[in-house]
Amino acid sequence: xxxxxxxxxxxxxxxxxxxxxxxxxxxxxxxxxxxALSGVGNTVQSSTERVGNCLGGSSSxxxxxxxxxxxxxLNSDLQSLAGTH
Numbered sequence: 001x002x003x004x005x006x007x008x009x010x011x012x013x014x015x016x017x018x019x020x021x022x023x024x025x026x027x028x029x030x031x032x033x034x035x036a037l038s039g040v041g042n043t044v045q046s047s048t049e050r051v052g053n054c055l056g057g058s059s060s061x062x063x064x065x066x067x068x069x070x071x072x073x074l075n076s077d078l079q080s081l082a083g084t085h
Contacts, residue, residue, distance in 0.1 A: 052066075
């Protein structure tokens, strides 16, 4: 007999076995780190705005505004690092 296939039956025509692998374990910590960074950023902004409001307003000129601005800036940076901004 000539022209026959020498491979195993049922092994051709599709993606190789194992081509679709579940997400690796290393992706989950990355997500946890992103969530942690985002939470820390939100907490920092909230805390500095609260203190800023006690010192005359977190968006006004003066020490309160300075603290509010620092908190917003830090939160923005942390959100960027977390990939949520």
